[in-house]
Amino acid sequence: MASYAPAEIEARWQKAWDEAGLFRASRDESRPKYYVLEMFPYPSGRIHIGHVRNYTMGDVIARYKRSQGFNVLHPMGFDAFGMPAENAAMKSGGHPKTWTYQNIDDMVAQMKPMGFSLDWERMFATCDPEYYGQQQALFLDFLEAGLVYRKNAVVNWDPVDQTVLANEQVIDGRGWRSDAEVERRELTQWFFKISEYSGDLLDALQGLEEWPAKVRLMQENWIGRSRGLEFSFEQVDGGDSIPVYTTRPDTLMGASFVGISPDHPIVKGMESTNPKLAAAVAEMRKGGTTAEALEKAEKLGFDTGLRVKHPLDPNWELPVWVANFILMDYGTGAIFGCPAHDQRDLDFCRKYNLPVIDTFFALGDETPVAHEAFVPPKTEKVAWVNHFAGITEATGQEAIDATIDFAEQNGWGSGKTQYRLRDWGLSRQRYWGCPIPVVHCDTCGVVPEKKENLPIQLPDDVSFDIPGNPLDRHPSWRDCSCPKCGKPAKRETDTMDTFVDSSWYFARFTAPRASTPTDLADAGYWMNVDQYIGGVEHAILHLLYSRFFARGMIKTGHLPEKCAEPFNALFTQGMVTHAIYKNAERSDENGQAIYHFPEEVETREGGTFVKDTGEAIKVIPSAKMSKSKNNVVDPMDIIARFGADTARWFVLSDSPPERDVEWTASGAEAAHKHLTRVWNLCDRIAAMDEGTGDDGALRKDLHKTIHDVTMGIESFGFNAAIAKLYAFTNTLSKAKASKAMMREAIMTLAQLMAPMTPHLAEDIWNHQGGEGLCAAAPWPKADEALLVDDMVTLPIQINGKRRAEIEVPKDMPKPEIEALVLKQEAVVKALDGGEPKKLIVVPGRIVNVVL
């Protein structure tokens, strides 16, 4: 046998798997199914080492489950709509479609050599009309079911590019591309009614036991349930009353103003007649809607001149202020301000000279609030000095409950559960997305497209040389006839948020060519996803939207009831990082730091230096890979140098999968060396003559390894499983045993390695005369009887410190062990003729002598 040549081996076995159709999934009710899915990639054109880690983890699970007898579905596709394609078109004049499909081809060509056990026949891209047409059908069904609606919403508007910007595209209040100051503009937009499921989406998190607690918590906070009081302030001069919502109704007696959002209907009504107010409000509306922009913004207020009556005292008048920190889309868009017990309100009141009224004090400390608001703790008793219900001492929660009861009994307010979660705006003023299948007719209004007209395809003849959405200026596409009355009408030119595309692709994979969005029989068999794997950056939006979509699809009959939670288990993997080599001695002519490629530097005594110039390098370890920092490693380079198995082995080694792993050249080389060692070992065993030795000892080690590796894979402890495989390889290479036993050991080792290094495993299997393909062989089973040693080493502790050890048969009765322990020299010495206070024997584990 020649030396380890991954390039040749890997191509050969990929072809063999392909020809055997091993990874093609088909419905088979007689076998248990297993659906493993990695979050599908955006087709940037290059696979990233992070993709390799993600898909390798999924592949380990897929291959492992397959060898356990499961009917495995492991598909791959592309999340192919989105802005980068349009940006590329604007920059270099191509078409988003050609750019995207070219990238997909390139990425498939890069993924295939990795040897992932994917069912490529199910592949699709979300920009395929066959996919987005079905998405349009879903949209229409959601519309009919009341899960989609239109309303006015405030958006970030880029006046130069003539487009809506996502929050991430607003940088320091300016458009990321145009650098123009972003305006807040109100547009009519489509929304998914995700808020209909707020409570359910929150409560159901409880049942997702195989999700990381962190992700569940993030979703919980995102949905944000709170319980409070809703009531209205009557205007003194009889105008519209102002409803408010508060989670701290107990502070009502400390109210000193009513605040309303700049987008509140009352403000809108006053703007035309009150130029000063209009100017103030215009100032408040400037800047983006991002959290960041809001945080930096100074608190601004303007007295509307309106006055309202305090609900508990009709003679107590409160001023109504417009305040920029009040959000129209949370609660009612109006609050009452209680400066003494809310820091934000206090800041506002100090700025505009509004009164501060103390309502609560910490017990025994009646210092009036000055610069720091006193928030009454919910679980500790506080003094209620300014009350209405005769209670003078209560916890915050008791005070809240008492106030809600009081309001409900007196009929001026009611308790209300409020969610932070807002409806999901899906309209995007972009070309490269799924067209929203509705038509605007002067006679009939908004009319849904007829299903038989789907897909509403994107036109190909568009240009990106002028800003704005090309669909808006494409008359032959835009102009159409009304599906209802037949008169001339205009197509909706907005397209859908790309999050829509990724909110149901997992369901489509179960029947990717079906003529309806899903096939209920296929979905019923394959769903739910048993194991979903991806980056934690999708912990909130993508996963929440998918959970909503699953519910919507059940409601519209596209998924069976059991699919409300489409992902049984979720795993969020860490990044692959790489050190950054920053020149410590100089910057470039523009004063920018100089970053060196790894191959330009060397580490020697005293530090790291540039090879050519000897300049000192500052090494920043474990940084996110970034082109501008010259620390990106390309998976294709690694495959060319070491092969796919090495890349797969390395990304799983050393670090637990949920944590970041640092790519190091030495680590990758070590992985490759190890695989070579295993290969050579296989060669040596094949060349052995009969040989003799302790077969029993080797078999024991082997079965312990089977057990440990199996447990490791089951629990996502890939790094630990790999460590066991290293250890067993060391054992095997030193073992003295019969050829038959050695052969059994190397073949089992190959099987255990197969999920991680499938090509090498296949080759060893074949080389040792294994039957069929290793990838199709059943997973080895550890013999329980071999997992326990006949003789065990018992450490002996004296007062919890290890002082001696004894070698005893594993089933030696306690009294005998005790007798043996007491005879130990160290124990005799420690006892010094006395009796131990206590003698603890944990069979097979440890002995502790307490003096």
Added chain:
RNA sequence: GCGGGCGUGAUGGAAUGGUAGACAUAUCGGACUUAAAAUCCGAAGGCCUUAGUGCCGUGUGGGUUCGAGUCCCACCGCCCGCACCA
């Protein structure tokens, strides 16, 4: 500010409340070689006028326990998520 997580050798990291440091990297030593690389073998937490079945040791301080890296409390440090949410 709110919520969560993590602190173990030079480094990445192991360790169902039971022998801390598995496995790997880097380092050092040896074999092979004219030499180097590759390969193989080996050493390695710290401390020491006592080199020992010695003492100390998992961020710091306390607690529970026969026994704590692991559980509880407080503190320090780092990381992540959310945040003008009424």
